[in-house]
Amino acid sequence: MKLKKITEKIMNTVFFFCGMVAIASVMLISVYMVLSGLPAIKEIGLTNFLFGKVWQSTATEPKFGILPFILTSAYGTAGAILIGVPVGLLTAVFLSKVAPPKLANTVRPAVELLAGIPSVVYGLVGMIILVPAIAKAFKLANGSSLFAAILVLAIMILPSIISVSETALNAVPPEYEEASLALGATKIETIFKVSIPAARSGIAAGIVLGIGRAVGEAMAVIMVAGNVANMPKLFGSVTFLTTAVSKEMAYASGLQKQALFSIALILFIFIMIINVTLNLILKKGGGGEK
Amino acid sequence: GTSNTSASDKPSDTVSSGGTTPATELSGKVSTNGSTSMEKVVGALAEAFMQQNGGVDVTYDPTGSGAGITAAAEGTTDIGLSSRALKDTETGLTGTVVALDGIAIIVNKANPVKDLSVEQIAKLATGEITNWKDVGGSDGPVVMIGREAGSGTRDGFESITDIKDKAKYAQELTATGAIIAAVEANANAIGYASLSAVKETVKAITVEGVEATEATVQDGTYKVQRPFLMITKQGETLRPEVQAFIDFALSKDNAEIIVNAGAVPAVK
Amino acid sequence: MENMITTKDLDLFYGAFQALKKINLEIPEHEITALIGPSGCGKSTFLKTLNRMNDLVAGVKITGEVLYRGQDIFAPEVDVTWLRKRIGMVFQKPNPFPMTIYDNIAYGPRLHGTHSKAELNDLVEKSLRGAALWDEVKDRLKKSALGLSGGQQQRMCIARALSVQPDVILMDEPTSALDPISTMKIEDLMSDLKEQYTVVIVTHNMQQAARISDKTAFFLLGEMIEFSDTERMFSMPRDKRTEDYITGRFG
């Protein structure tokens, strides 16, 4: 009897600790990001750091301005969303509402497969096919550019946008659609005027998820973006927040290294904001259906 | 002495031991850590060393020169590897040059330019010259491709051409192979890469008439070059297997290995 | 009074299952026609055939004719959106769109090409008045329709149906999800509606059919057993089965 009670207590404690691992991990990550990111910001000065336009980390008089990276990440993500969302959303609509079931069942696994392809593979193909193709198509000396990165990211966020949007579209009560059809709307009109607006919180969640992925991607981007610390230009060589960190981390030392951690901290803060937004949208979406 | 491994009882965990009898019975682990461009040289040396000394396990962490130097200073590795000379601020360390590495200036195979002066190279890199026809090539924009800040190769290139902080790159790539690939793919590109890695796919030009070869690097006539260093803590007695590995790298008998790995042995 | 809708030998199959069998029915203009019958007898199926909402169901096969003002609704030149604009529908469960009340009502007119602000305002007010809802919601037109009570929602759905100025309004058990007071309001409304519209209503509530309809059709197992004036049907049904049903002996 005693033994049983003790085992019960022990197991309870063990499981409690398992449960705490997630909390501990997030705390660990936050603490490390802040601790390692703050010193350089202190030394450089927050405004100089965030709004400085020049990054020359190894110059004799080093400059640590990460505005180019921030803007590049913002533009790159926006561009990827601009391309990925229409294609993704339309594909989701196609799968959920228009496609004959057989066709949908062929396209859907294809989408899942896209999600499973490792990012280095995207980078590799981007580097070999996309970059030269862009150079050729736009008559550029150099195809490694923000534009190349945007295309790669757009493809990479497609699966999450498609699958989340499709789920949201499938959850739209059929009564809405019936009502619209009964008023003399065509199927397409119904989808775009009723179904999509009704599914918008789910679709928004998919977009935010896509933003998160795009902001955080490093390995595919580093292979196609050119990686020069320029202010963003569509057909110019650029550096994202992620690639700024991974590019120099291996060789960095001293303040340069600390500054890289500061970039990571900024990236981390961005991502946390996106996560919280996502959570809010999802919560709202769950409650708003009534 | 915060050396992390003890010399005893760590068995080798490699399968590459060739079965040759070792001169002296060495055992333990030699950890090396640092420059990625030294991968080939260190890899070859380690492989050969372990063939001779079945009991020793040489490990290599390609973390980058900066990290390698730090690791050596902190004692978390036995030998730090650096593809650049130690800076004045990096004190308390001994750097042993084990090899020299030519930095080949490479252009696309379709590019007719065969030779450039150091000054021309500098101007190409800083963007003073923007068209190939200004240096005897065909009409076309110059696409300068370089390494990321902190790279030993970049450090070497920019010191010799004396353009530190002034280079303007169209792309900054994080590794030698990527530079070669990018130059291969772009008819207007020019870049620089460790001589050891340059293959038929791109064209290495001559600098002031001197071709980048083992001999020209060694005698110093080929100017664009940098040293490969093994970094240890100053004034510390190294464990026998660590010392043996450094000696092995410096030995004349093993110069062949370094040559085969594409670098130039430091000992003449 | 002429017939608004006429069906001739209408058969309907869901795959192999025949849900409607040779239905011949004439729905007169400006009257309320009630469809009654036990669950599963085909009332909803019949109703949905009239504005071709059944087109949406996979595997439906229809033979026979349905004439709307003499026009065969299955004829190739008839566009289904036009038909549904002419023949509106109100569903069992109120189904407002998740938008403002105004946008709900303006949805149909916009769809069919009305975009002028003034015209829309006008239509919205007229439709809401027509559905006896204007006074209750005129101050909250820009609020979400989901905030209305069930009865209000249903009247809003009726207003939405009116907004495209239909000829006929089909209603499938429009009060079955509502409380008695809301039900009463909607029944009152229907009597008003028939002044301008032709109304067909499915109901499982015989009292309701008796109270509000002019004509009643009794369905059983996919067949139309009897169709006559409501008064007559409830006082002296011709068919034994009709009698059994309305006296509550089965169903």
Place this chain on the structure above:
Amino acid sequence: MENMITTKDLDLFYGAFQALKKINLEIPEHEITALIGPSGCGKSTFLKTLNRMNDLVAGVKITGEVLYRGQDIFAPEVDVTWLRKRIGMVFQKPNPFPMTIYDNIAYGPRLHGTHSKAELNDLVEKSLRGAALWDEVKDRLKKSALGLSGGQQQRMCIARALSVQPDVILMDEPTSALDPISTMKIEDLMSDLKEQYTVVIVTHNMQQAARISDKTAFFLLGEMIEFSDTERMFSMPRDKRTEDYITGRFG
């Protein structure tokens, strides 16, 4: 005959809602006590209180006493697993574990420390015989219990309850998910069981209560209205409400 279980002024709250009100009941040994009453009156709640299965529900508050053989079951020294071993339970829907019949029956004994193969075999046979199932399943003991019919599954659940050699068996509408033949078998079984066990059964079927039980308690809105010999309860109920209920005037 002594009382097996006695409750004294038992109150039970789900949060703010009081589901049981001052229940005083004495359940005699080796008899079948039936609990009847309309849906939601608290029968299941009361039953689950007896072996503290209610502990699992968050927000339950219990006051008053429940004595099992004179022992307060809420006393801190009482281990709930011991209590549940003594007071077994059979649920409304048969709930075999997804394992073999043998393992289902052996589950309880193993739990309580019996691991010898011979002993287990013995117990399994005895329990299955006790539940009048042995002959039907003796050749398929190593087959999944999910393959049994509903009635067999329920008897297997009874066998499982018997396997830990309890004193009391609580049954919450044990036959409501079963066909008439299976129901009869289980009713027969219960009569056998009371030789050895004390049985408390919740049923919504008054005929069943009348057929099988010795004592009947009538619950209404959380109160116990009447408790007496079954025969007496059904022939001359003391309370008007009991009479109304058993004659079918409400419920």
Place this chain on the structure above:
Amino acid sequence: MMVNHNHGKSQTANAFRLSKKRKSYDTVIKGLLYLAAFITFALLVGLIGYIFYRGLGNITWPLLSTSPSALKGTIGILPNILNTLYIILISLVIVLPLGIGAAIYLTEYATNKKLVWLIEFTTETLTGIPSIIFGLVGMLFFVQFCNLQTSLIAGALTLVIMILPTIVRTTQESLKTVPVSYREGALGLGATKWYMIRTIILPSTIDGIVTGCILAIGRIVGESAALLFTAGIGSVVAKNIFAAMTRSGGTLSVALYVYVFERGEFNVGFAIAAILMILVLIINFGAKAVNKKLKNKF
């Protein structure tokens, strides 16, 4: 008749038709829908086709079965294959108990609503953190602070944090499908909670756990950013998994990056990419199969 309506019999057949504007809207949008689906599909077919076209021919037995030799100048990815397997194994061995335990805590034990919310929120948060940040923290914490060096074990521990949410979520989903009646049955016989979990709940959850594992393996196989700074790029075949744990080891994805970027060996790169694609296909297929089984279970 008809006083207030402008539609009627008199109208030409044209009036029954959809207006030109609406018709073209319909057609255009429908076209866009098909186009979008086509783009998605074509991307995939093109991507996979190209990778297989460039990669399959470069997969050779020596490539698969040897280590790279600097002396001989040959390339082999055996160490990377082994490292991938090892890191999958180590990560799963650590993350499974943790993840399943956390899921059990959430569904079976936790009573404090706020704590449950916090755990679920942080688990969610972990899902959204990019690999590069895991890589950095892994480097700072496991590699440097815990002094594990750049090693498979440091990489595996980093991955553990990364895939924890996957395991927790799938296990939780699966736990929720275990019928209450099983719990009642066990507890009604006097089982303690832990006994019930061990004998009834966990066995019924096995499929969900397998699904979680498959998803996790998918992430591990594809991961590179988080491993570059934690597990490193070593390519030596260790004697056994324990020896491998303590030294730097590159997985296939990392090796792809290294071979392409450091060495410009595109053929090897595509060979590895093709191998990765085959793995992804197998993993997707496996997940489907398990899910199917899961559905047929009850």
